[in-house]
Amino acid sequence: MPNQFTKDLEIMFENMIESFDAACVMSKAVETSYPDSQDMQRANDVFYRPQSYRTAVQTGVDISAGAATDLIQRQVPTTFRTPDNVRYEMNFLQARDPQHYERAGKAAAVDLAASIEANLLSTVALQAAIVVKKVGVLTWDDGATAEALMLSRGVPAGRSRKMFLNPFDYKDVAKDLGNRAYIGDVSKDAYIRSKVPDIATFETFRTDTLYNLAAVGTVAGTTVSGAQSFTPSAMTGDLPTDNRRMTLVVAGANIANIKNGDSFTIGSAGTAVNAVHNIDKTDTGQQMTFRVISGGGTANLVITPAIIATGPYKNVTQAAGAGAAITFLNTATKPVNAFFADGAVTLDFGDIAVNSDQGVKWMKARTKQGVPIAMGYSQALLTGVTTVRCVTRYATTVLDPEMCGVLLANQT
Numbered sequence: 001m002p003n004q005f006t007k008d009l010e011i012m013f014e015n016m017i018e019s020f021d022a023a024c025v026m027s028k029a030v031e032t033s034y035p036d037s038q039d040m041q042r043a044n045d046v047f048y049r050p051q052s053y054r055t056a057v058q059t060g061v062d063i064s065a066g067a068a069t070d071l072i073q074r075q076v077p078t079t080f081r082t083p084d085n086v087r088y089e090m091n092f093l094q095a096r097d098p099q100h101y102e103r104a105g106k107a108a109a110v111d112l113a114a115s116i117e118a119n120l121l122s123t124v125a126l127q128a129a130i131v132v133k134k135v136g137v138l139t140w141d142d143g144a145t146a147e148a149l150m151l152s153r154g155v156p157a158g159r160s161r162k163m164f165l166n167p168f169d170y171k172d173v174a175k176d177l178g179n180r181a182y183i184g185d186v187s188k189d190a191y192i193r194s195k196v197p198d199i200a201t202f203e204t205f206r207t208d209t210l211y212n213l214a215a216v217g218t219v220a221g222t223t224v225s226g227a228q229s230f231t232p233s234a235m236t237g238d239l240p241t242d243n244r245r246m247t248l249v250v251a252g253a254n255i256a257n258i259k260n261g262d263s264f265t266i267g268s269a270g271t272a273v274n275a276v277h278n279i280d281k282t283d284t285g286q287q288m289t290f291r292v293i294s295g296g297g298t299a300n301l302v303i304t305p306a307i308i309a310t311g312p313y314k315n316v317t318q319a320a321g322a323g324a325a326i327t328f329l330n331t332a333t334k335p336v337n338a339f340f341a342d343g344a345v346t347l348d349f350g351d352i353a354v355n356s357d358q359g360v361k362w363m364k365a366r367t368k369q370g371v372p373i374a375m376g377y378s379q380a381l382l383t384g385v386t387t388v389r390c391v392t393r394y395a396t397t398v399l400d401p402e403m404c405g406v407l408l409a410n411q412t
Helices: 004-023 037-042 098-127 140-152 169-178 185-193
Strands: 031-033 046-050 075-079 084-091 130-133 163-167 200-205 246-251 263-266 272-274 285-286 290-294 300-304 326-328 338-340 346-349 361-366 372-379 385-392 394-398 402-408
Touching: 004 098, 004 361, 004 372, 075 394, 084 098, 098 290, 098 338, 098 385, 098 394, 098 402, 130 140, 140 163, 140 169, 140 200, 140 285, 140 338, 140 402, 200 361, 285 326
Parallel strands: 031 346, 130 402, 163 200
Antiparallel strands: 046 075, 084 385, 163 338, 246 300, 263 290, 263 326, 272 285, 290 300, 338 402, 346 394, 361 372, 372 385
């Protein structure tokens, strides 16, 4: 029969599982999956997820003279993070109070959930390709602009969208709506309760998770070094090609100040690299925004999205021209606001292989949201100290950077 100590720990674990989902916001809104554990072990915790195809429409009765669309199997890699853990200790005097267990379990749940939320937000904040820069405070209209950009690039209107506002920009949007007397009850709620309704077609949330995107350094004079674009392919050597990104070679005296996460546009007027509608390839009239994924501080920047100027996967009006000026957008360090369409961002969970036959007692469960959590505990005989470890494992991935973005307010 289990003793009272064991029962108290079991209750603590149950409380942790029950408390976990209440601390989640963004992680409830993304697609989730549970890759096979054995496959993950054999693949070094990396798996590939396919992206959608693009085809070209041909007109006419006899289309034999035309070329068939080359279907390229594009795949996106997902790499699991090392596990997130909460570890604490209590002696047998502290263990006399059952509420001590309850508080400890709830604290572990909040901290693990916050870690998932923070890593999910940072993944989107650093890799989302649609960047809306605002000089001044955020307003409802800026959220509508984000929707207009998504629609103009071919993200279907019927596809569910989510937006996550940090507390400061949420407040500013509420103030903006509160000043619009003609909206009636919406303005009243915004004025009295600082409550923001859904913005355009975005299901809108306030989140307490913050990610401050640092301002770009001194980067004046940065240009594209030679004409450049990207051709999608299925494989690079023995591995699937990551068609979300490419290496852009740049030049200038200040390239050492470019950081991973910086956002920028390429060219102006006749050299501007504009985004196109991903189906009919119409010029949106809006410049494509890019992100530095890696290589910051060097001449070889790995950027997303890749610059694809021709073919069924075309996403821009033209290649990056030699000498085209690069204009950076993140000019002030401020917290980001994230938005994305369904299917653009994923959260994948990994199994935690534990064994209670090895001396440490373990309990495993999934939260209602589906997050797997394991809790192990052991007690030292001579010190009377019980060590508790709570662990979870997951991966965050931007599957399609052109279907997610960030709103940057209060820029210069």
